[in-house]
Amino acid sequence: MRWAAVREDRLGATMRWGFLLLLAAAASRYVVRHGWGAETAGVLTLAGVLLAAYAVNELGSFAPGARFAVVTVAFLALVFAAPSFALVAIPLFFMGLRQLPPRAVWPLVALLTTTVVIAQIRLADRFDPSLVLGPVGIAAITTVVFLELDRQSRARQRALDDLVAARDELDRSQREAGALAERARLSREIHDTLAQGLSSMNLLLQAADREWDAEPTQARGHVREAAATARDNLAEARRFIRGLAPPALDNASLTDALRRLCAATERDTGTPVRFTVVGTVAPLGVDNEIALLRVAQSALANVRRHARARQTAVTLTYGGREVILDVYDDGAGFDPETTTGFGLTGIRERIAHLGGGVTIESAPGEGTALAVSLPMREAR
Template sequence: MDGGGPEHPTWHWLWDLYMTAMCGVTIGGVLLLDDSVPGRSPAGAVAALVAMLVWLTVVGRRVPRLGGLGPRPLGYVLVAVALWCVAMWCAPAAVAAIPALFPVVFSTLPLGAAIGAAVTIAVLPLGLVLADSGASSRYLTIALAVALMGLVTGPILGIFIVNSVRQRMALALLVDELRDSRAETSRLSREAGVAAERERLAGEIHDTLAQGFTSIVALTQAIEAEMGTDPEAAARHLALIESTARENLTEARTMVTRLTPTALDGATLPAAIRRLCLAFEAETGISVRDRIAEGTPSAGMAGDVVLLRAAQEALANIRQHAGAGSVAVTLDSDTDAVRLTVSDNGIGLTEPHTDGFGLRGMRSRVAQVGGTVTLSAGAAERGLRLDVEVPT
């Protein structure tokens, strides 16, 4: 019998098979040996053995295993032993069912009580013979042999059964713990995946859609000032608003369907960054000097995306915070890395400085591809310089 815990055993089909076989063999012995070992009522013995089989296989399913000495396990054992005694009283050959009782007591009662019950069961046939016919009974030698065999084999078999049941219980508990642990690991993995995807999408939205909307807001404010004074500039800025909105829409659709940024769709990283510089200059009026090497090798799709997003974030920060009049963007490489440098002549960093969401996201993305991010003062200690290096 498997142990699913002392109060909830998991029934094993071998228990039913063993009990059925032992009771069946004993019933056969009672009927076949009736001539040589006559009894008071072979039919009564058969009925008692059938009742014992039903009791052991049906009622036993809800009996606690290796628990305390409570009324349920104690009553279960006493009824089984009583039915066996009735069978032996009706036909002495029913003593053959004794091997069915040792597993019952040792799988149900605590070890000390089980040993006491096993000793009692072993000497019961001898006691019944003496009570029935006294020391002159012709069955005395057989009863004595059964008692001695039971006294020797009962405790040994019982201890083996107890250890087996305890091992099964421990194994069942371990399986339950492993199942719970696997479920918890799966839950944590899903949560970590959700958190990572949420962070990725937040970074994508910040670097694309949010910056596009910021450009639209800035251009709208410029148009408000130019409507009455410079209609041509207002028209140019209106066209830029339309272009930026279309790019945002395309970026949003791309974000839904795949991971490659629209700017890199069918284009090299140098070309994408050059277009980014041209758009920035047109929208802000800030002069951009780009030194972008056309032969810059790809850092792989992940590395190229990281460098493009870093350039977008750097230019967005310059637009919003730097107060700069000019910007320099450099993209070059050596044998094992691609470097992006964005510098401006604005106000630089204020002290104390704490990275915002954009810079934290940039550092995280660059670290994921094994790169580095460095912030330092610009030329002549003016403005800010951002260096991003990604291995190829």
């Protein structure tokens, strides 16, 4: 659009200078041929009127058709008085093509061409067919070329507008997709951290309430564990604000965080939770470590709330090209084909985002085995 405007300005400036030069050339020719006198003064006055009408047309912003009509009438009057001024038809011709609507182009061409033809015949010593055919041919060719170039220019402008609109739509779609992805990420984070922590606190406080009179020491222990969980959740909430790594991974490895998570789950549920590391421990990168920790938190929360398991096992296996996290329990189990929930959906989305895979094997009464694999990445 900017270059189109630049070309339009250059063409307009060229036509304006061309008009002034041709008007001055025709006026000087008339003075040289006819000398100074009343007739010359009248012709120059008409030339001044045409110049004034042209200036108003160029500077005005009202009624373009009416402005150009005034210029055309002044031109016809001038050519009627002095046929040599027909040269000025050339810049007026291009000005009309740029300014008038398409339906007025051919009538304008016919009028200006007829005027030029009549002027040439008046100036010629004898009639020659070229006096008619020349202006007609030039006008026809020029008009067709101008209209075709104008059509191509408009087509390019439409294509450019479509391209800009498509780019804007793409930018909008990308912003919306980014916002949706971020909301989904925060939903997974909240589900796997704050929501799980609140659920754990609820279970601990319920247990403390039941045992407060009969087992006050154990009840106080539950309260202390609930307070510790609350502190962890507060740290998680602050992390959301800061956008940092999970507190469980602060100054600790993934294996240490998983080991503490399994121990806390065992304390909460009273059933054994065994943690095993297979292979040589290697750095996985922050994204992978956060994902595996979140998956373990979500899976063990499901075990605590739903499984009623007698034992649970968490295994972290370091392979050559991938790392695998297995969470197994011998609890109630479920049907993976019919069971839906945000936890499992969040696990699948989180791991898929990192290029990994999720496998769930379970059946009612037969326990659950969750396996998550991620490609090994260098630590970042």
